[in-house]
Amino acid sequence: MSVLPARSSTRSPVAIALVTALASFTIVMDTTIVNVALHALAREFDAPLTTIQWVTSAYVLALASVIPAAPWAMGRFGARRVYLGAIALFVLGSAASGLAWNAESLIAFRALQGLGGGLITPVGMSLVLRAAAAGGRQGMLMSVSGLSLLVAPALGPVFGGWLVDEVSWRWMFLVNVPVGALAVVLAARVIPADEPSPGRRLDVPGLLLLSPGFAALIFGLTRANESADGFAAPDSWLPLLLGVALVLGFLRRAFTTGAPLLDLRLLRHRPLALGLLSLVPFVMGYFGSMLLTPMYFQLVRGDGVMESGLMTIQLGLAAGVTMQLAGRLVDRVAARWIVLPGMLLAATGMGWFAAVAEPGAAEWQLRTSLAVLGVGVGATMMPSITAATRSVAPADVPAASTLVNIGSQLATAVGSAVMAVLLAGRLGGTGGDPAATAEAFRGTYVWAVALILLAAVPAAFLPGRAPARPDAAPVGARSEEARQPASHIR
Template sequence: MPASSQPRSPVAIALVTALASFTIVLDTTIVNVALHSLAREFDAPLTTIQWVTSGYVLALASVIPAAPWAMARFGAKRVYLAAIALFVLGSALAGLAWDAPSLIAFRALQGLGGGLITPVGMSLVLRAAAAGGGRQGMLMSISGLSILVAPTLGPVFGGWLVDEVSWRWMFLVNVPVGALAVALAARVIPADSPTPGRRLDVPGLLLLSPGFAALIYGLTRANESAGGFASVDAWLPLAVGVGLVLGFLRRALTVSAPLLDLRLLRHRPLALGLLGLLPFVMGYFGSMLLTPMFFQRVRGDSVLESGLLTIQLGLAAGLTMQLAGRLVDRVAVRWIVLPGMLTAAAGLGWFALALGPGIAEWQVRLSLTVLGVGVGMTMMPSITAATRSVAAPDVPAAATLVNIGSQLASAVGSALMAVLLAGNLAGAEGDPAALADGFRRTYLWAVALILLAAVPAALLSRRPPARPDAGRAAVRSEEARGPASQIR
């Protein structure tokens, strides 16, 4: 590993990364619920305003693959501080936007910073855990709290800002929070030295970043277009994206120093962790797209009311994740993740089967609480299992693989659920019972994806993790043998 000063507290690093991640996730969810308000504000069609979200996601997706090289070239701390600062700058400019095109451009600037915050932050937490004697599960649970809690608070906070304050504060609120995150990160994250001589794999970047962006764009268009995946606006970029990604895969497996070392997937815990995480993310985050739509279209709830109906989901997930994060440092990960996935499937299945125009509020709250408990047992423990035993030099690449996979799975899940819902609601407009039935059938696809994720989860290790002193010995052994691969 590059030379670095010892952190005063790994927990402090995890809390700082949680604050930065919370800002970007909350920002995304707030904007998603305010698109109709922005369309009215700028007197622009919704298809144009949709690019406030799409432009951000595309910029975010394009920069993630460069994270390992950037950390090696400039040092993880410098990259992290610069990424937060760029996100804050984009937020300030977005809050001052004067028309739809300027807002879309500033959101893209936000995405360039936001795309680096999560993978670099995850690498910093994993390094702090290794230097501090383990406790990866606990630290990852603290750092990842925002991923589960912010999407629940976003609709509530966003609805209040749009209705009572101003749309501009959806973005301006990031400025003081981001500035605080920069100040704290500068203080608690140890300095690290760049790795001399590591060059960027430019051909790999020119294949993977545009390919990843094209896939996200195609999935977004499938969500927006009346023809779904059959629309040329969807399948053409998807085909281009698949071709570019396949080209990257071929290059990554044949050159000695690829942008991302896919040979890491030979590492069984990383491969199994990703195989379980991806369908779970598709099912869970895809279903979260449906929930506010059900409350608003079938029950007639407002944005704020629909957010309040789901707030217990995020709270249950956040609390459970803290307990699961501590358990995963002591108990075999299979006995946490597998029951978590089955619990999540049970909670979401209960909610789906109870759907109807007059669904009782207690059923909504209790079923979503069960779902939250399952999600809290699954998300961060799965990521911890995937990255825990990766050799220290490979941590940035492993963290980036997890983030790329999660981003793509979330986009695929959202687009898939939107297309399925459109088909299931055909001809049901004006009939609350038929609308509820269409939502129910779509939710059951999300339940099936979560159950599919349980298959690789059942193959995870049954052995408890090694003691912290054994983990440090393994890291020293890896460092004595030299890097397992070169990330450039």
């Protein structure tokens, strides 16, 4: 698939990172906008909230199902073709969602969106890592590409509230069409063509184990979030049990077959393993807390959707600015000395917010604590991913980026579900009293802080030696060790 031919086989790595940032911004913004508009959609279609929840659930399940196939798809069809096709599919699903005539059609079209959105992030990350391998500056490029992951969740509630209140719910989806079309055109111009490797067969048994297993885990976690019984509900723990069984089956196959869907032997590469071990609990704590924060402003302080979004906007801005600085710094300073202080700063900001989250809390304390949290998050996310993937051999980049994305997606789902269940349990006995409700939020935030501090333990063992400068060797020159697949690096 090609909309416009790439002019040459090489392109500016910064241009590639900016294009992937635009595409990622579209899908992250779409997710956050939809999350704040579920009640409005329930009113629009005269449907119960349990049905409308599937507007989100169908998207997440489709996204989860397709991510494991990303490395094979990139090898079979070429990363550029897969990326253009994924964005086009997301745009098609967005247009169809904006024209939906009932709740059922909207849910189906959201699943179509998810199939495209699930490939955009891992394939985009692979493209950025490949561009960085040619010219260095991986930290800087990853920070540019990942800017949307932190800024879009902060802007989404504000923009989504305005669209729903002042324009139409349909434009939550239709706005993706021109932006996505622009992303397709720009990606076709700046991303160089790559040769497919059709000789590699798809590990069908592995796909039939991992994709349904991943989807079952996400479904069980989603049901736990929606059910009054939480994880005790049969429609929560049964899918979770099935998902665990399927994933364990995949793990057994991955270590016994010659060409698995995902080469888990990559985890023998110490920086990748440590990066994932530190990233997963951090994502659980941080993105899980992002479910709590707008609810605190709405339930405890009585703010509207747009007001609560404006109260948290400095978090995304602080994270975005810090990410750009940290991304450039991690190209010169050992990742450990950036990530570890970042995590401790994030825990401090979140703990401060939890400590002052009373009904009559001073606005400056709430805003300042969230800004401190944002600085810590910006110093953690992309430097962690950079540390994990920096020395992965080019042939292993698709698998490594997919492992990072699977870990992040599952951690986000687990963190959100766990925080929702913990909060629901604490809110049950408040009787609507603002002080008791605030105490319920504060007690739940403690778990998020604990997860971030847990992530700091493996982060303390990230590489402590500064990376070689990009200009220390000619472009393309690599050590003998770096030429080996990452699974062979000890």
